[in-house]
Amino acid sequence: xxxxxxxxxxxxxxxxxxxxxxxxxxxxxxxxxxxxxxxxxxxxxxxxxxxxxxxxxxxxxxxxxxxxxxxxxxxxxxxxxxxxxxxxxxxxxxxxxxxxxxxxxxxxxxxxxxxxxxxxxxxxxxxxxxxxxxxxxxxxxxxxxxxxxxxxxxxxxxxxxxxxxxxxxxxxxxxxxxxxxxxxxxxxxxxxxxxxxxxxxxxxxxxxxxxxxxxxxxxxxxxxxxxxxxxxxxxxxxxxxxxxxxxxxxxxxxxxxxxxxxxxxxxxxxxxxxxxxxxxxxxxxxxxxxxxxxxxxxxxxxxxxxxxxxxxxxxxxxxxxxxxxxxxxxxxxxxxxxxxxxxxxxxxxxxxxxxxxxxxxxxxxxxxxxxxxxxxxxxxxxxxxxxxxxxxxxxxxxxxxxxxxxxxxxxxx
Amino acid sequence: xxxxxxxxxxxxxxxxxxxxxxxxxxxxxxxxxxxxxxxxxxxxxxxxxxxxxxxxxxxxxxxxxxxxxxxxxxxxxxxxxxxxxxxxxxxxxxxxxxxxxxxxxxxxxxxxxxxxxxxxxxxxxxxxxxxxxxxxxxxxxxxxxxxxxxxxxxxxxxxxxxxxxxxxxxxxxxxxxxxxxxxxxxxxxxxxxxxxxxxxxxxxxxxxxxxxxxxxxxxxxxxxxxxxxxxxxxxxxxxxxxxxxxxxxxxxxxxxxxxxxxxxxxxxxxxxxxxxxxxxxxxxxxxxxxxxxxxxxxxxxxxxxxxxxxxxxxxxxxxxxxxxxxxxxxxxxxxxxxxxxxxxxxxxxxxxxxxxxxxxxxxxxxxxxxxxxxxxxxxxxxxxxxxxxxxxxxxxxxxxxxxxxxxxxxxxx
Numbered sequence: 145x146x147x148x149x150x151x152x153x154x155x156x157x158x159x160x161x162x163x164x165x166x167x168x169x170x171x172x173x174x175x176x177x178x179x180x181x182x183x184x185x186x187x188x189x190x191x192x193x194x195x196x197x198x199x200x201x202x203x204x205x206x207x208x209x210x211x212x213x214x215x216x217x218x219x220x221x222x223x224x225x226x227x228x229x230x231x232x233x234x235x236x237x238x239x240x241x242x243x244x245x246x247x248x249x250x251x252x253x254x255x256x257x258x259x260x261x262x263x264x265x266x267x268x269x270x271x272x273x274x275x276x277x278x279x280x281x282x283x284x285x286x287x288x289x290x291x292x293x294x295x296x297x298x299x300x301x302x303x304x305x306x307x308x309x310x311x312x313x314x315x316x317x318x319x320x321x322x323x324x325x326x327x328x329x330x331x332x333x334x335x336x337x338x339x340x341x342x343x344x345x346x347x348x349x350x351x352x353x354x355x356x357x358x359x360x361x362x363x364x365x366x367x368x369x370x371x372x373x374x375x376x377x378x379x380x381x382x383x384x385x386x387x388x389x390x391x392x393x394x395x396x397x398x399x400x401x402x403x404x405x406x407x408x409x410x411x412x413x414x415x416x417x418x419x420x421x422x423x424x425x426x427x428x429x430x431x432x433x434x435x436x437x438x439x440x441x442x443x444x445x446x447x448x449x450x451x452x453x454x455x456x457x458x459x460x461x462x463x464x465x466x467x468x469x470x471x472x473x474x475x476x477x478x479x480x481x482x483x484x485x486x487x488x489x490x491x492x493x494x495x496x497x498x499x500x501x502x503x504x505x506x507x508x509x510x511x512x513x514x515x516x517x518x519x520x521x522x523x524x525x526x527x528x529x530x531x532x533x534x535x536x537x538x539x540x541x542x543x544x545x546x547x548x549x550x551x552x553x554x555x556x557x
Numbered sequence: 558x559x560x561x562x563x564x565x566x567x568x569x570x571x572x573x574x575x576x577x578x579x580x581x582x583x584x585x586x587x588x589x590x591x592x593x594x595x596x597x598x599x600x601x602x603x604x605x606x607x608x609x610x611x612x613x614x615x616x617x618x619x620x621x622x623x624x625x626x627x628x629x630x631x632x633x634x635x636x637x638x639x640x641x642x643x644x645x646x647x648x649x650x651x652x653x654x655x656x657x658x659x660x661x662x663x664x665x666x667x668x669x670x671x672x673x674x675x676x677x678x679x680x681x682x683x684x685x686x687x688x689x690x691x692x693x694x695x696x697x698x699x700x701x702x703x704x705x706x707x708x709x710x711x712x713x714x715x716x717x718x719x720x721x722x723x724x725x726x727x728x729x730x731x732x733x734x735x736x737x738x739x740x741x742x743x744x745x746x747x748x749x750x751x752x753x754x755x756x757x758x759x760x761x762x763x764x765x766x767x768x769x770x771x772x773x774x775x776x777x778x779x780x781x782x783x784x785x786x787x788x789x790x791x792x793x794x795x796x797x798x799x800x801x802x803x804x805x806x807x808x809x810x811x812x813x814x815x816x817x818x819x820x821x822x823x824x825x826x827x828x829x830x831x832x833x834x835x836x837x838x839x840x841x842x843x844x845x846x847x848x849x850x851x852x853x854x855x856x857x858x859x860x861x862x863x864x865x866x867x868x869x870x871x872x873x874x875x876x877x878x879x880x881x882x883x884x885x886x887x888x889x890x891x892x893x894x895x896x897x898x899x900x901x902x903x904x905x906x907x908x909x910x911x912x913x914x915x916x917x918x919x920x921x922x923x924x925x926x927x928x929x930x931x932x933x934x935x936x937x938x939x940x941x942x943x944x945x946x947x948x949x950x951x952x953x954x955x956x957x958x959x960x961x962x963x964x965x966x967x968x969x970x
């Protein structure tokens with residue numbers, strides 16, 4: 145088979161993670177290793193949105209050392225977007241623009257790094273280009289701290305966020321236990337629909353510093369039951385740690401935070417501040433008359449590169465590198481996924497997941513990994529997640545501060 | 558001089574830090590090296606409060622390796638307290654109890670690790686024991702993330718918290734810049750009266766990821782002026798980062814958070830949730846109609862041992878070790894302080910600070926280190942603080958999670 149000669153473009157999409165740039169490093173470094181097949185390598189400024197504006201960074205102009213430093217640099221270094229392509233049957237304007245730009249820049253390798261929305265983008269772009277007989281290999285690279293993509297053992301970004309959450313909780317466990325005074329701490333983890341990252345709190349239990357109660361969106365949330373659970377824990381111990389998802393939902397499917405906010409909003413319409421943790425902390429305080437702290441991990445959990453999992457970084461780079469190799473060999477219309485081979489130590493192989501399997505689908509936490517009371521996480525989750533947080537990130541420091549990649553980001557004219 | 562033979566007791570007091578256990582390690586390991594002078598080493602369970610209850614841990618029974626691991630273990634491993642001893646002229650009950658317990662356990666070396674309240678405790682205990690002709694060397698070891706103790710170049714705990722704040726802000730900087738959408742992020746740092754830790758946000762500016770605006774308690778806070786400052790920044794750039802102290806105060810000296818909470822509390826008395834960052838975020842959102850995130854570092858900043866400063870740990874251990882040596886040589890009634898010898902790299906020598914200099918005093922940020930507009934930090938602070946965050950903590954990990962010290966904590970009968 146003659147190899148398809150042409151340029152490569154890579155874009156980042158959706159909420160950033162600690163290792164999304166590791167996949168970028170993988171794609172870029174591998175692509176730059178094949179100049180005879182891929183003469184030029186581009187990065188989309190702010191994902192597909194920037195691409196549609198013809199804003200392309202010239203990655204070939206970057207220093208190799210800085211590209212390598214991307215593995216220790218959190219967030220989407222090229223910029224990200226949340227841009228949903230229209231149904232091409234209804235409006236193909238964007239697609240025609242993409243085709244035109246692919247032709248203009250001789251792009252034959254289209255790489256997109258993101259979650260299920262981004263895989264939907266890949267799928268639509270791939271189908272459209274094929275329908276126009278424009279040969280282009282379209283490859284999806286997974287990423288999301290939510291870990292909710294189908295067809296893959298894990299999603300890059302999740303292990304590092306999981307390590308951040310578990311480590312931070314284990315540290316706060318020590319802080320909370322320093323005073324000999326009854327106290328409750330409520331942690332809020334990301335996850336609007338899936339409880340993977342909140343479940344990762346349970347990993348701190350491996351060093352006996354885990355939460356006593358864990359509530360995930362997969363189980364309908366009942367505030368009174370949670371307060372009752374907390375009360376029971378407080379009968380046995382002074383310090384109770386609780387971890388919850390931002391996306392806790394009531395029996396009717398509505399978000400707890402929204403319903404609570406509406407209920408307590410005052411007559412003047414002052415909005416209730418804070419997220420789920422703050423609201424639960426206040427509810428527990430009122431009900432049990434006890435000291436309560438709410439801690440929201442907020443953006444910290446998804447950009448805490450200094451606590452990234454070495455395994456996560458390694459696998460994120462591998463997804464990028466292998467994707468380029470596979471595309472050169474003819475793969476297209478697939479996402480690079482992981483199939484676990486063993487857990488101790490973690491080993492996986494790259495599999496090609498059809499984009500249809502991933503696009504717009506969501507993988508939630510298996511219900512059998514949640515205890516019967518719906519307030520904690522069972523052993524199978526630990527067995528699943530613990531191998532993923534192994535290995536230290538080799539973060540570079542200068543003057544005690546992280547040495548992040550400094551790309552030149554030269555726009556292609 | 559004949560050396561004073563007797564046992565040593567060490568206690569931790571006040572809000573914990575990432576390195577308070579490093580000073581404990583220093584005291585314990587040094588004391589255990591001198592069994593001929595100090596036959597037994599005790600730790601107070603929950604500081605002076607536990608000591609008054611005769612709750613002493615037998616440190617001599619601990620494994621040396623676990624004691625060494627204290628340098629990577631955050632918070633007060635022996636437990637802490639906030640207990641203010643009465644004025645001995647009015648009520649000497651506690652002091653008589655302390656004397657009785659010192660006699661009972663043959664304690665001749667009394668070490669207390671804490672902030673200015675704790676140094677007050679040291680001073681009172683020292684004076685009382687002297688008045689009763691009970692010979693006992695009383696040594697204070699400094700600690701506080703607030704960095705507000707007089708007579709010392711820095712306070713152990715501050716450099717690590719500073720490194721945590723600066724690193725986390727630099728990571729969130731990347732996250733915030735991933736979308737090409739106007740946004741404001743407000744960070745809230747600890748500091749009820751002194752702005753040292755909030756000022757440390759400026760260290761992230763050394764890698765061009767620092768906040769655009771910084772507000773500390775030393776300068777009276779004006780919400781309208783802050784909103785105006787933010788607006789001006791937004792005219793020049795899309796993403797604006799703001800760092801504030803939890804202890805921002807209005808012109809009349811009242812806490813901003815309390816006054817805001819009271820003003821927006823509704824007719825039903827629902828308390829406004831969240832801290833200063835959440836309140837400021839909401840105020841900016843309302844005034845400028847822009848996306849705003851409030852991030853409160855909460856307990857994370859004072860227990861983030863995984864990001865501890867190597868210099869901080871080294872100096873915290875040194876304060877403990879040198880304190881024991883000095884006490885053996887006859888020092889008493891002093892706090893171990895640091896005098897800076899040079900900044901690059903950081904070198905200091907231990908000085909003996911009279912307890913009177915430290916007890917109940919507070920060292921705030923020099924006003925000349927704050928800019929004229931009162932919304933940022935000047936270069937001299939960077940020159941002061943940057944050397945303190947150098948050097949990595951040699952954190953031990955197992956299974957990707959921190960390997961904290963596991964003391965047996967056997968209570969003395």
